[in-house]
Amino acid sequence: MATVSLLGLTKKFTDAAAVDALDLEIADGEFVALLGPSGCGKTTTLRLIAGFLQPDSGEIRVGTQVVSSPFILVPPERRSMSMIFQSYAVWPHMTVFQNVAYGLKFKKLSRHEIDRKVVEVLRLVHLDGLKDRYPSELSGGQQQRVALARALVVEPQILLMDEPLSNLDANLREEMRFEIRRLHEEFGITTVYVTHDQAEAMATSDRVAVLNGGRMVQAGRPAEIFDHPRTRFVAEFVGKANILDGRMDGDSRLQLGEGLEIRVARNPDVSLSPGEASVCLRPHNILLTADKSEAQALSSRNYNLFAGVIQRRIYFGESADYTIDLAPYPFTLRVVGPPANLYDKGQRIFALALPEHCVVVSNQ
Numbered sequence: 001m002a003t004v005s006l007l008g009l010t011k012k013f014t015d016a017a018a019v020d021a022l023d024l025e026i027a028d029g030e031f032v033a034l035l036g037p038s039g040c041g042k043t044t045t046l047r048l049i050a051g052f053l054q055p056d057s058g059e060i061r062v063g064t065q066v067v068s069s070p071f072i073l074v075p076p077e078r079r080s081m082s083m084i085f086q087s088y089a090v091w092p093h094m095t096v097f098q099n100v101a102y103g104l105k106f107k108k109l110s111r112h113e114i115d116r117k118v119v120e121v122l123r124l125v126h127l128d129g130l131k132d133r134y135p136s137e138l139s140g141g142q143q144q145r146v147a148l149a150r151a152l153v154v155e156p157q158i159l160l161m162d163e164p165l166s167n168l169d170a171n172l173r174e175e176m177r178f179e180i181r182r183l184h185e186e187f188g189i190t191t192v193y194v195t196h197d198q199a200e201a202m203a204t205s206d207r208v209a210v211l212n213g214g215r216m217v218q219a220g221r222p223a224e225i226f227d228h229p230r231t232r233f234v235a236e237f238v239g240k241a242n243i244l245d246g247r248m249d250g251d252s253r254l255q256l257g258e259g260l261e262i263r264v265a266r267n268p269d270v271s272l273s274p275g276e277a278s279v280c281l282r283p284h285n286i287l288l289t290a291d292k293s294e295a296q297a298l299s300s301r302n303y304n305l306f307a308g309v310i311q312r313r314i315y316f317g318e319s320a321d322y323t324i325d326l327a328p329y330p331f332t333l334r335v336v337g338p339p340a341n342l343y344d345k346g347q348r349i350f351a352l353a354l355p356e357h358c359v360v361v362s363n364q
Contacts, residue, residue: 002080002157002190003028004049008058011044018044020214021058031184031191033201036211037237042194045211046160049192050083051076062158082151083160086167088143090135090150096122097131099146103154121153124186125179141172145179152187159191165200177203198238202226210234217364226282230269231364235280242281242333243361250274254358257329262304263355270360278361283336285357288322288349295350303352306333310347315339324351 004026011019019041026032034042047053049060051067051074060068067074082103090099097118104114122128125145135143144164151159161180165173181204184191195201201208202222209219210233218230229235232243246256248264254277255261264279287303289295299305311332312323320342324333333351343349 003061003063004158004190004192005061006045006049006058007061009045009048009055009060010057011041011048011053012056017214019048019055022211022214022216024209024216024219026190026192029188029190031181031193031204031206033193033195033205033208034211035195035198035201035208035238037196040211041214042196042211043162046083046162046192046194049158050081050160051079080157081160082154082156082158083162084147084151084164086163088135088140088147088167090143090146092135095132095134096127096138096146099135100149100153103150107154117153118149121149124152124183125149139172140168141176144168144176148180148183152183152189156189159189161191161193163195164193165195165197173197173200180204208238210238212237228267228359229280229361230267231362232278232280233364235359235361240283240334240336242283242286244279244281244331244358246277246279248274248277248360252355254279254360256331260306260326260329262353262358263302264358264360265356267360270362276363278363280359280361281333281353281357283321283334285353286333286335286337287352288335288337288341288343289352290343290347290349292350295352298352303354304358306351306353308333308349308351310343310345310349313343313345315342322349324349 006022006024009019009022010017034045036042048055048068054073055068055070057070059066066072067079101114101118104117122131125148127145165176177200193204207219208222208225210217212233218225218234225238235241244256246254248254252264252266253261254264295305306326308324308326310322311325314321319336320339322335324335335351
């Protein structure tokens with residue numbers, strides 16, 4: 001069993017805690033992304049799991065074995081883990097085949113068995129036709145596939161990945177997200193993946209753990225993190241978000257100003273008691289119409305209704321991004337709509353959103 005348990009994990013540098021009392025359970029065969037901004041502690045957490053750093057308090061267990069604590073540190077080479085680095089770390093003087101075969105030399109396998117394993121893993125990462133090339137003859141994406149193959153061929157219990165796609169261009173990054181997910185489904189290895197890119201985390205992982213200031217602020221399936229953020233930080237860091245501040249009236253209604261209130265979704269993790277509150281409303285969950293009668297009809301079907309003027313429109317091909325000025329109220333709404341119906345800057349518009357898309361978040 002390759003379960004990973006982080007129990008009260010803490011690591012300090014001087015007086016600052018890079019990782020602060022972190023608790024996380026990773027199931028056997030699960031792919032978990034550690035997501036957060038620079039300095040949130042995600043890479044330090046990965047290095048603690050790998051055994052490159054020793055915790056100041058707490059412990060790390062693999063299965064039932066304690067591999068890290070203030071008093072125990074199992075060396076990295078005895079943890080049955082493979083790590084893929086941001087820089088690929090492939091050896092320039094070795095061919096693709098030699099790079100991938102390198103780790104197998106320490107397993108005392110026959111030459112025939114090494115050849116068989118390398119050929120098979122190169123086939124799985126779609127590099128079987130490039131085995132005699134050197135890294136300088138490969139694209140960035142191909143070099144990253146070499147790093148993946150080298151990590152997988154030794155059959156680790158746990159795979160650790162530290163921002164492996166950050167050096168690739170946008171198109172290659174998108175391609176490799178799907179490739180990493182495909183390989184995870186093929187091998188089923190317990191995987192911990194560090195990234196600051198929410199699209200990478202959403203595309204590759206079974207579960208996302210969002211870190212901030214060395215602490216885990218929310219963990220859950222990608223859809224749960226995106227659709228039901230618990231805090232303002234998670235709402236704004238994971239995807240685009242409109243954050244509307246107002247006062248709850250105690251009846252699932254948020255007062256945004258005189259004459260403007262919206263119905264909100266119940267959030268079991270955040271209190272809806274009367275007082276100041278904030279709501280997350282995703283731009284793609286807002287409908288636009290210039291037809292007043294259509295807007296009123298939707299409002300009668302429980303949609304929240306906003307009236308405003310288009311302040312800005314940006315056309316992206318697959319979508320249009322609008323900023324709606326809600327004057328006289330001190331709010332703007334960002335809306336992402338389909339390109340089929342384009343509205344013009346300065347046009348009077350109605351924006352509508354269902355209560356279930358208006359999620360109350362804590363101001364943390």
